[in-house]
Amino acid sequence: MKISGASNEVINVDKNKKTPSLIRASKEILLLALTIASFNIMTVLGTLANGVMLGKLSPLALAAGALIVVTQTTLMMTFSAPLFGMSTIISRLKGENNFSEIGCVFQQGCLYAILLSLPVISIMGVIKSFLILLDQPPRVIELVGQYFQAYTWSVPIGMLLTSIQQLALGIRENRAITSIGIIGLVTSVFVGYCLTFGKYYFPNLGVAGLGYAQVARVSISLLIFILIFLLFKRYKSYRIFSRNHSNRIVNLKKLFSIGWPLSIHAASEFLTAFIITIFAGWMGQSQLLAQQIASQYILLLTVPILAFSQSTSILVGTSIGKNNWLEVKRYSSVGILLGLITVAIVFLGFVLIPKALISLYIDVKIFDSTQLFLILIPFLLITIASQFFEAIRSICGGALRAFYDTRTAMYTSIFAAWGLGLPLAFVLGNKLWGITGFAIAQSIGFGCCALILYDRLKVFIENRLLPQKHSRTLTRRAWMKLPIILHEISPNRVDL
Numbered sequence: 224m225k226i227s228g229a230s231n232e233v234i235n236v237d238k239n240k241k242t243p244s245l246i247r248a249s250k251e252i253l254l255l256a257l258t259i260a261s262f263n264i265m266t267v268l269g270t271l272a273n274g275v276m277l278g279k280l281s282p283l284a285l286a287a288g289a290l291i292v293v294t295q296t297t298l299m300m301t302f303s304a305p306l307f308g309m310s311t312i313i314s315r316l317k318g319e320n321n322f323s324e325i326g327c328v329f330q331q332g333c334l335y336a337i338l339l340s341l342p343v344i345s346i347m348g349v350i351k352s353f354l355i356l357l358d359q360p361p362r363v364i365e366l367v368g369q370y371f372q373a374y375t376w377s378v379p380i381g382m383l384l385t386s387i388q389q390l391a392l393g394i395r396e397n398r399a400i401t402s403i404g405i406i407g408l409v410t411s412v413f414v415g416y417c418l419t420f421g422k423y424y425f426p427n428l429g430v431a432g433l434g435y436a437q438v439a440r441v442s443i444s445l446l447i448f449i450l451i452f453l454l455f456k457r458y459k460s461y462r463i464f465s466r467n468h469s470n471r472i473v474n475l476k477k478l479f480s481i482g483w484p485l486s487i488h489a490a491s492e493f494l495t496a497f498i499i500t501i502f503a504g505w506m507g508q509s510q511l512l513a514q515q516i517a518s519q520y521i522l523l524l525t526v527p528i529l530a531f532s533q534s535t536s537i538l539v540g541t542s543i544g545k546n547n548w549l550e551v552k553r554y555s556s557v558g559i560l561l562g563l564i565t566v567a568i569v570f571l572g573f574v575l576i577p578k579a580l581i582s583l584y585i586d587v588k589i590f591d592s593t594q595l596f597l598i599l600i601p602f603l604l605i606t607i608a609s610q611f612f613e614a615i616r617s618i619c620g621g622a623l624r625a626f627y628d629t630r631t632a633m634y635t636s637i638f639a640a641w642g643l644g645l646p647l648a649f650v651l652g653n654k655l656w657g658i659t660g661f662a663i664a665q666s667i668g669f670g671c672c673a674l675i676l677y678d679r680l681k682v683f684i685e686n687r688l689l690p691q692k693h694s695r696t697l698t699r700r701a702w703m704k705l706p707i708i709l710h711e712i713s714p715n716r717v718d719l
Contacts, residue, residue, distance in 0.1 A: 243550060248538075248557040255534035256527065256561070258397040262388070262404040263526050269411045269440070273433050276419050284430055287366035290354065294367075295374070297493050298346060299381070302339045304489040305482025306332060306385045307533070311624050312477060313393025314537045318544020326462030329390045331475045335482070336382035343378050347371045366430045373434025381441040387448045392537055394461065399451055403444050411440040481624070484633035491633075495640040499648060499661060517606045517662075520580070524569055524607075528614050531562045532621030540625035548687040555622045555680060562614035570607045577603065605662035612669035619676035623683070631679055635672045644668030 243251065270292060277288040309332045316325050351368040355361075391400050415436030421427025428435065452458045535558030542550040573580060577600045620632035644664050651660030675696075682694045 243553055245553075245557065248553050249561065251538060252531065252534050252554065252558055252561060254397060255392075255395065255537060256530035258400050259392070259533050260526050260530035261401050263530065265404040265408040267522075267526070269408050272412045273415060276415060276433065277430070280419060280429060283362055284366055286360075287363045287370070287430065290359065290363065290367050291370050294350060294371075297490075298343050299378075301486055301490045301493065302343050303336075303382060303385050304485040305339060305478070306336055306382070306389055307485055308478060308481035308624065308627075308629065309386060309389035310392040310533065311481070311536050311540045311627070313390060314395075314540035315544040315625070317394055318541035321544075322460040323462050325390070325394070326465055328478070329386065329461075329463055332386040332389065332478060333383055335475065335478050336386045337379055340379040340382045343382075344375055347375050347378070369429070369431040370434045373428075373431040374437055375434075377434075377438040377441045380438070380445055384441050384445045384448070387445065387452075390452075390463070391448065392533070393540075395537070396451075399448070403447050406447065407440045407444045410443050411436050414439045477627070481627055481629050484629040485624075488629075488633045488636050491637050491640055495645065498645060499665075517603055520569070520603070521606070521610070524566065524610055527565050528562055528610070528617050531558050531565070531614075532617040534558070534621075535618050536621035536624045539622045543625055548684060551622075551625075552684050552688070555619075555684065558618045558622065559615055559677075562618045563611060566607070566610045566614050569610070570604075573604055573607050602658050602662050605659060605666060609662065609666035609669050612666065612673040615673035616669055616676055619673070619680045622680050623676065626683055628679075628683075632672075632676060635675050639668035639672045643671060 274285070274288055274292075277284040309328065312328050313325050316322070316328065350371050351364055354364045354367060388400060415433045417423050417425040418428045418432025418435055419430070420432075425432075452461075452463050535554055538554045538558075539551050542548075542554060581599055581603070616632075616635075620629075623629070623631060644667070647664035647667060648661045651664050679696050682696050685694050
């Protein structure tokens with residue numbers, strides 16, 4: 224983000240404000256990202272442990288687990304996504320030293336969380352009927368229904384837990400988040416094991432036991448968070464549990480305005496991934512296997528990228544609250560750099576040892592390894608390379624969230640997926656280059672999103688640093704030049 228031509232007045236104002244060094248900014252983003260990533264990893268480990276217990280229970284239960292995971296993840300991620308804007312708002316209030324308003328935002332966030340839990344509970348209540356319409360096996364449907372009948376109790380508690388986690392992130396209580404994540408994992412695995420298999424005098428509930436284990440996990444985690452914020456005096460200035468009267472409707476509107484594009488964005492991403500998987504399934508077993516292996520590695524890579532995105536959003540939000548635009552620029556640039564370095568490490572692994580990484584998921588003795596590797600290696604290399612664009616897209620989207628701009632990321636994601644990515648995937652994949660065409664289409668979609676969001680973030684920052692020299696985004700400049708271009712190529716053009 225090169226900046227030139229600044230007036231002496233603007234330069235002097237910004238020089239008076241402390242800007243973190245590259246090393247310090249990197250440490251702050253890494254520390255916050257590790258906190259977020261560690262909590263997400265605990266959730267992933269809990270899901271893996273549930274899969275192991277389902278496998279021990281019966282093959283039928285393991286098959287039901289596939290439907291349970293995809294349904295639960297899609298619903299909870301889609302409807303909890305609007306709450307992720309809370310940490311951005313709270314971080315900006317902290318930067319402004321407006322501590323008393325933080326409690327009001329948190330309380331409105333809790334109300335928002337309860338409202339968001341209602342459609343999730345309603346959908347889970349009819350999940351059996353939906354699976355019957357999709358012609359799933361009756362015995363599998365029965366097990367899925369047992370799980371969600373128990374898990375439904377955890378939905379409102381889990382939404383409240385997300386709200387209080389966003390509060391902790393906004394005020395940067397890293398140790399509490401990590402510690403409670405570990406406690407939640409241990410609770411989930413222990414209670415799930417006891418209730419699923421009837422151990423240590425607990426009732427034998429089978430698949431439903433895992434649902435009740437999630438109720439125990441979120442309940443204990445929420446209770447610990449509440450006790451921490453109640454008992455320690457350093458949180459009193461935030462007025463977290465005090466009666467707040469100011470800006471109630473304003474804060475709720477702000478949460479909704481920032482949050483609903485995040486929900487649409489998440490739903491679009493999940494649906495796109497589902498359709499791409501269907502495309503791969505149409506092409507054959509090897510192509511579907513390639514898509515599944517790529518999905519596993521992308522899932523692992525998504526954890527640090529999203530952590531960098533959210534940590535950048537929080538730190539940029541705090542800097543905006545302090546009106547320190549050089550600091551905003553530094554955190555944004557360092558966040559993008561760290562994301563690219565992370566992807567580069569993974570990409571280097573696929574360049575150097577692709578067969579070893581593929582062999583972790585398949586038995587080469589069963590499959591025709593030569594033919595399979597000819598399909599897998601180029602597909603995986605291009606897929607992982609597309610994550611360079613995804614890292615820029617995600618982290619720039621996080622930084623823009625600190626500006627309360629979530630709609631741009633939503634609009635670009637929908638355009639890249641439905642207007643560009645999926646049509647290209649169908650043409651390049653089904654008609655030309657097979658599964659590799661899917662990866663190329665995805666790279667083009669991610670690349671367009673990354674360019675638009677990076678350019679918008681760059682213009683946002685430059686307009687604050689150089690208010691006397693207003694810049695426009697690439698899309699705005701292109702739109703303004705469109706009439707001129709159409710006039711130039713018009714067959715009825717008349718030169719005066």
